[in-house]
Amino acid sequence: MTITVxxxxxxxxxxxxxxxxxRLRSEDSLGFGYxxxxxxxxxxxxxxxxxxxxxxxIAGNKVMDLESRWQTDVLDARPDVVSILVGVxxxxxxxxxxxxxxxxxxxxAAGYDRLLAPLAEAGTELILIEPFLLPVSGVVEAGGVxxxxxxRKAWRADLDPKIEAVRGLARTYGAQLLAADGMFTExxxxxxxxxxxxxxxxxTPAGHAALARAWLRLVA
Numbered sequence: 245m246t247i248t249v250x251x252x253x254x255x256x257x258x259x260x261x262x263x264x265x266x267r268l269r270s271e272d273s274l275g276f277g278y279x280x281x282x283x284x285x286x287x288x289x290x291x292x293x294x295x296x297x298x299x300x301x302i303a304g305n306k307v308m309d310l311e312s313r314w315q316t317d318v319l320d321a322r323p324d325v326v327s328i329l330v331g332v333x334x335x336x337x338x339x340x341x342x343x344x345x346x347x348x349x350x351x352x353a354a355g356y357d358r359l360l361a362p363l364a365e366a367g368t369e370l371i372l373i374e375p376f377l378l379p380v381s382g383v384v385e386a387g388g389v390x391x392x393x394x395x396r397k398a399w400r401a402d403l404d405p406k407i408e409a410v411r412g413l414a415r416t417y418g419a420q421l422l423a424a425d426g427m428f429t430e431x432x433x434x435x436x437x438x439x440x441x442x443x444x445x446x447x448t449p450a451g452h453a454a455l456a457r458a459w460l461r462l463v464a
Contacts, residue, residue: 246464247325247369247420249286254296256323257282258310259330259373261303262446274299277447279327281456298323306333306347307355314359319366326368327459328359329424331375331410332445335403349405356409360417370419371462373455374407376428378437380444420462427458 249255257263257279265275274280274297283297300317302309307330310318318326334347363370377400407425414421428440431454437444440451447455 246462247371249293249295249325249463251293252296253324254298254321255325255327256298256318256321257301257327257329258299258318259301259328260305260333261301262332263299263301263329264303265301265452267299267301272297275301278452278455278459281452282459285456285460301329304333305330307331307352307359308347310359311355314362319362322366323368325371325463326363327371327373329373329375330356331403331406332377334406335375335377335399349409352406353409353413356413357416360413360419364417370414370417371422371459372410372414372419373422373459374410374424374426375403376407376425377403378428378432378441378444380437380441422455422458422462424455424458427454 257274263275263277263279265277265279267273267275267279270276270280272280272283274283279297279299283295286293286295286297298321300313300321302313310328310330331352334352360370379400411421411423413419428437428451431440439448440454441447
C-alpha cells in the first residue's frame, strides 16, 4: 500500500547531512540530493498535482538533535507527509570523536519513537528511510575524519540494531519503510560500493538517484 499525495499536500524531508545536502545554499532550499530529485521527478510526472516540498535536515544531526527542534522545524509546518532519514550519526562516530558518547539501540529507538508519536497522532503519513553503510574499501574521509575498514566494521555492528529499530518503528506506526541499507547492498553487488557512496555514508549522484527512485515508488 502506497502513500497518496494529493494536490496541495506538504511533504517534509528531514534528517542529517544525507538529506541536508547544502540545502541552505540551494535556490529552493531542498539541497542538491535526493529530495531535489524527488521533487523534480514528481513535478515532471504529475504537473496537475502541485506539492509543497520542504527540507529541514541539518548535517551532523542525531535523533536527539531532531528532538530538540522537532516542534519548530517539523510539527509547526503541519506537513501531510514526513520523510525521515537519521541514524548514521547515532552509530560508531563515538569511537573517533572524543566529544561523542555511546548511543545504544534502545536510546535511539526511544528517541525516534518520540519523534513519530505526535505525527501519528496528527494523522501524518510517514516514510522512514533506513540508515545505511556501504562496504567501501581502503581509508576514506567522512565528516572530516579519516576512517579505515576496521572502524567501519565496528560501525556496522553498531548500526545493524538501529536499522532493526527503524524497521520495528515502521511496523508499529504503519509507516512506509524505504529499505535503503538492503537496497544499497544489492546495488553494490552489481557494481562497486564506491559507485553509490565514496565514503560509505554519503551518496554519490547515482546514490541519490537510487534513493529518489525508491522513495517515489512508495507514493502515489
